[in-house]
Amino acid sequence: MVGATGGIGAEVAAALADRYTLWLAGRDETELKEFAGKLPDAHCWQLDLAADPDISDNFPELFSVDVLVHCAGVFQLGDVAETDPAVWRELFAVNLFGVASVTRLLLPALRAARGRVVLVNSTAALGPPAHRAAYAASKTALRVFAEALHREELPNGVRVTSIYPGRVATPMQQTVRRMEGGRYEPERYLDPASVAGAVRSVLAAPPDTHLTELVIEPEWRP
């Protein structure tokens, strides 16, 4: 479970805690330990997705993994003309390269369990990218990554699902609204628990089914 300290990630971890032994991965070890202490069976994996060499240094020895959920991510608003190269690098490091590295490291254990990979993507990968090119491009690349992984791992029994939520009421959305210069209106956005519910449903799908993509938009409110 990567991004366990985030708005969506924490809800996903809580929603899966009664069924799985969890490994909570994230940057803040203190926060992870505190969270793990509230769950029935959870361990911590200190991990900075943007610091690629550290990923394998800290890697926990896991021989069988039923589910890998990617919930970490970073956002930045900005036109192409004003987006610094460092922003492009950070967004791709976290939203794509880190995801690819962690997935690759866990693939043998996922294959051993005929496990599942769930990637929390964004409707930004499906809609117009203007004014958020770096974020939308990183999420579009994540979609391509998921498609490749899905095709390559089918013969190994690993199933891959991308979830594309619209706006979700989390700290990231507070940042998005601040950057957009608009009010943060959580009642108009998806509840992170609903996204966690979608992850649970994907994992509860019958064994003969393979949900590859799921788009979740908030209910329209006037």
Ligand SMILES: NC(=O)c1ccc[n+]([C@@H]2O[C@H](COP(=O)([O-])OP(=O)(O)OC[C@H]3O[C@@H](n4cnc5c(N)ncnc54)[C@H](OP(=O)(O)O)[C@@H]3O)[C@@H](O)[C@H]2O)c1
């Ligand atoms: N909120 C939305 O409206 C929305 C909509 C569509 C899709 N999404 C996607 O959903 C996912 C979760 O978003 P959220 O709303 O839950 O955001 P959030 O509350 O801001 O949480 C982001 C998570 O990513 C982690 N993270 C950031 N940089 C990292 C790094 N370098 N290494 C490891 N972990 C890192 C954060 O850890 P720290 O605690 O260490 O910062 C945190 O756990 C993201 O991929 C986002 O793009 C969000």
